Amino acid sequence: MDPFEASLLVIATIGSIAAAVGAWFQDRNPSAAQLAAVQRKLDLVMDHLGIVAPEDPEVIRHLEKGQMIHAVRAYRKQTGVSLVEAKQAVDRIAAKLHAER
Structure with a gap:
């Protein structure tokens, strides 16, 4: 075997090995979609049981100032949900805040 063939074999x-390790790590780390699905299921269970999770103070602060876009952005940053889910959640939080007043 000449040095060129040996170099190709080593490469x-x-x-x-790098591909195998990469595949192994990809299987070990759940994807963002899987985490979002688990979060949605957990939210449904909490709603069903009547458990109220504390709201993020940053989201509340933005809503009190009337900054809906900033509140949605903060909610997305906190939870990692999609834009639509964050908007719906912030709308629910805002409705709850207005009902308390």
Whole structure:
């Protein structure tokens, strides 16, 4: 085996090991979609049981100032949900705040 073939064999072996390790790490880390699905299910269970999670003070602060877009942005940053889900959640929080007043 000449040095060129040996170099190709070493590079191919390292590439194969790197691909295997990458696949292993990808399987070990749940994707954002899986986490979002689990969060939605947890929210449904909490709603069903009547458990109220404390709201993020930053979201409340933005809503009290009338800054809906900033509140949605803060909610998304906190939870990682989609824009639509964050808007719906912030609307529910805002309605709850207005009902308390």
